Amino acid sequence: MQKILIANRGEIAIRIAQTCKKLNLIPCGIYSDVDRAALHIKHCKDAINIGGRLPQESYLDIAKIIDAAKKLDCNAIHPGYGFLSENQTFAKICKKEGIIFIGPSIDAIGLTGDKVKAKKIASKVTPVIEGGEVSNEHNALALSENIGFPIILKAVEGGGGRGLRIVKTIDELKQAFLSSKNESLLSFGSNRIYIEKYIENPRHIEVQILSDKSNILHLGERECSIQRRHQKLIEETPSPALSDDKRNQITEIAKNIIKQMEYDNAGTVEFLFKNGDFYFMEVNARIQVEHPITEVVTGIDIVEQQIQIATGDGLLLNQKDINFKGHAMECRINAEHPLSFVPYPGIVKKFIPPKGENIRVDTALYTGYSIPIFYDSLISKLICFGKNRNETVEKMKNALLAFRISGIPSTIPFHISALNDRHFIDGQYDTSFIDKMKTFSEKKGEIAAAIFAEIPKKLQFLKTDEKNNEDKWLKNRLDWISKYEIERNRSVWG
Amino acid sequence: MRLREIDLYGDSNTKIQVNDTIYDIEVKGEIITLNGKMIDVSLSGDKITIEGNTFNIDFTEEGDPSMMIIDGMLYLVSRKDSIYSLVNEIKTPMYGKIIKILVNEGDWVNNGQILVVLEAMKMQNQIRSPREGTIKKIKIVKDQSVKLGDILLTFE
Numbered sequence: 001m002q003k004i005l006i007a008n009r010g011e012i013a014i015r016i017a018q019t020c021k022k023l024n025l026i027p028c029g030i031y032s033d034v035d036r037a038a039l040h041i042k043h044c045k046d047a048i049n050i051g052g053r054l055p056q057e058s059y060l061d062i063a064k065i066i067d068a069a070k071k072l073d074c075n076a077i078h079p080g081y082g083f084l085s086e087n088q089t090f091a092k093i094c095k096k097e098g099i100i101f102i103g104p105s106i107d108a109i110g111l112t113g114d115k116v117k118a119k120k121i122a123s124k125v126t127p128v129i130e131g132g133e134v135s136n137e138h139n140a141l142a143l144s145e146n147i148g149f150p151i152i153l154k155a156v157e158g159g160g161g162r163g164l165r166i167v168k169t170i171d172e173l174k175q176a177f178l179s180s181k182n183e184s185l186l187s188f189g190s191n192r193i194y195i196e197k198y199i200e201n202p203r204h205i206e207v208q209i210l211s212d213k214s215n216i217l218h219l220g221e222r223e224c225s226i227q228r229r230h231q232k233l234i235e236e237t238p239s240p241a242l243s244d245d246k247r248n249q250i251t252e253i254a255k256n257i258i259k260q261m262e263y264d265n266a267g268t269v270e271f272l273f274k275n276g277d278f279y280f281m282e283v284n285a286r287i288q289v290e291h292p293i294t295e296v297v298t299g300i301d302i303v304e305q306q307i308q309i310a311t312g313d314g315l316l317l318n319q320k321d322i323n324f325k326g327h328a329m330e331c332r333i334n335a336e337h338p339l340s341f342v343p344y345p346g347i348v349k350k351f352i353p354p355k356g357e358n359i360r361v362d363t364a365l366y367t368g369y370s371i372p373i374f375y376d377s378l379i380s381k382l383i384c385f386g387k388n389r390n391e392t393v394e395k396m397k398n399a400l401l402a403f404r405i406s407g408i409p410s411t412i413p414f415h416i417s418a419l420n421d422r423h424f425i426d427g428q429y430d431t432s433f434i435d436k437m438k439t440f441s442e443k444k445g446e447i448a449a450a451i452f453a454e455i456p457k458k459l460q461f462l463k464t465d466e467k468n469n470e471d472k473w474l475k476n477r478l479d480w481i482s483k484y485e486i487e488r489n490r491s492v493w494g
Numbered sequence: 495m496r497l498r499e500i501d502l503y504g505d506s507n508t509k510i511q512v513n514d515t516i517y518d519i520e521v522k523g524e525i526i527t528l529n530g531k532m533i534d535v536s537l538s539g540d541k542i543t544i545e546g547n548t549f550n551i552d553f554t555e556e557g558d559p560s561m562m563i564i565d566g567m568l569y570l571v572s573r574k575d576s577i578y579s580l581v582n583e584i585k586t587p588m589y590g591k592i593i594k595i596l597v598n599e600g601d602w603v604n605n606g607q608i609l610v611v612l613e614a615m616k617m618q619n620q621i622r623s624p625r626e627g628t629i630k631k632i633k634i635v636k637d638q639s640v641k642l643g644d645i646l647l648t649f650e
Contacts, residue, residue, distance in 0.1 A: 343615035373589045449512050449519055
């Protein structure tokens with residue numbers, strides 16, 4: 001294996017490129033028309049413009065990606081997360097074309113991708129939540145009445161919170177069923193929907209697995225209960241909710257499920273946890289956004305292990321080689337309005353991530369970058385490590401305060417508020433945390449009041465009109481591209 | 495940075511609410527008095543120095559209330575003595591595509607009623623009415639791409 005095509009963009013493409021370089025593999029990339037100035041291109045030795053703007057025209061276009069792999073002479077593809085990472089058709093085509101797909105086998109992707117089938121297999125070894133697939137409104141109504149409200153609608157072939165709808169009463173069901181179906185079709189190209197009994201305010205805990213079928217090992221759990229709209233915002237490991245007994249129990253269950261599924265490569269088994277009981281949710285057949293916290297406490301490079309397993313050599317590690325040290329936490333910083341969480345693309349006026357020991361920032365942002373509207377709103381992952389949870393929380397608070405992003409709003413105020421919340425500090429939280437949380441501002445409002453009074457008087461220069469801003473941005477972008485072209489011509493990539 | 499469009503008031507005495515607290519601010523030329531105490535304020539780029547301490551103004555946005563992110567923390571700010579005026583135009587809060595229009599011209603809508611569904615970043619976002627009233631003109635069509643600040647509809 002020499003050249004690897006990274007069929008993704010943003011921070012995860014950069015993350016994968018870094019491991020490739022470490023392993024003396026050559027990372028290659030793709031980019032869409034709106035990603036001409038994207039940072040991941042710079043981290044690849046070669047990158048091809050595959051055109052398009054929408055995911056369907058670019059990072060989801062299998063033919064274009066296979067074509068790019070051939071043109072760049074890549075013999076393996078790493079799909080990252082999202083996009084084609086759990087697309088069985090894509091894995092099949094890779095195989096047909098003689099390209100190694102860095103991920104689970106075709107069968108394993110098919111099985112985990114069908115949430116109903118996956119649940120059935122998991123039910124052999126652990127309790128699962130009551131429910132089933134529904135093909136129309138009539139079936140949905142009958143099953144919901146049978147298991148009792150509240151229920152939750154989910155995409156059979158989906159994940160990541162898209163297509164999810166919580167339905168509390170019978171009147172809401174029709175509208176929710178239709179919109180869940182539409183969103184699922186839009187996001188995953190499938191309108192298959194299933195219904196589950198809704199477990200109110202659970203904790204969300206998942207187990208990271210590495211498997212080559214003959215050898216299955218776990219890298220501990222991740223606590224992911226801080227969510228809004230079923231999308232994770234803060235993750236930590238170890239979970240403050242688990243005793244050692246419970247931790248042993250869940251990691252063993254997870255390994256057992258993986259074994260039953262004959263699953264290979266890196267994967268995550270997700271559970272809900274309530275009143276001391278675990279309920280299996282699904283297996284995510286990809287590297288996950290929150291993988292860095294596991295890497296930080298175990299010292300294992302998960303991308304490296306993925307490549308190792310996929311090349312056919314299998315795992316070189318055993319469970320006894322995995323040692324857990326300290327506490328890690330990740331804040332997902334999104335380009336969103338901090339109160340409404342409405343995505344907010346735009347031009348990044350300033351981007352200065354915090355630096356320091358035990359601080360890791362996975363990002364593809366830079367000053368002058370324009371966040372396109374076509375993709376995810378995740379702009380940075382801030383990961384902190386400490387000897388224990390208290391030390392990690394303190395480190396994270398300081399890192400968040402030192403993080404400068406301007407030009408666009410971000411979820412940093414949310415994260416600062418969460419980390420100052422008593423329930424979070426005590427580790428006593430569940431998925432309802434965000435609804436109950438209060439906004440925190442450390443400094444006195446006098447500062448804000450003074451700025452408010454002062455800005456209109458003196459800050460004329462801050463009042464740039466949209467047009468002017470766009471021109472400036474375009475110039476920056478062109479400067480950046482030409483600089484980048486020069487660098488590429490000099491072959492500075494090492 | 496899109497900044498609230500307010501009059502450059504000269505000498506003024508005003509009440510400003512920040513989160514849950516109300517402050518008295520008096521501006522006389524270069525001198526700012528806050529709750530009766532004179533404070534030293536100077537601005538440089540996106541940094542503001544108040545009584546010798548410097549703060550970063552990360553983000554500001556006009557609204558009711560206005561929003562400020564200062565050193566990563568959120569402040570909601572509004573002038574308490576300003577006369578509240580009704581919004582007559584609904585503007586898009588973000589770039590995206592109109593996927594649904596749920597009202598017609600001439601319709602009476604309630605405060606909080608969903609007007610338009612906008613898709614951006616793979617999410618469907620509902621735009622709700624900030625007031626009650628009759629829709630005068632709908633300025634967009636289904637499947638239209640809109641940019642931040644485009645007028646969606648107007649009220650009578």
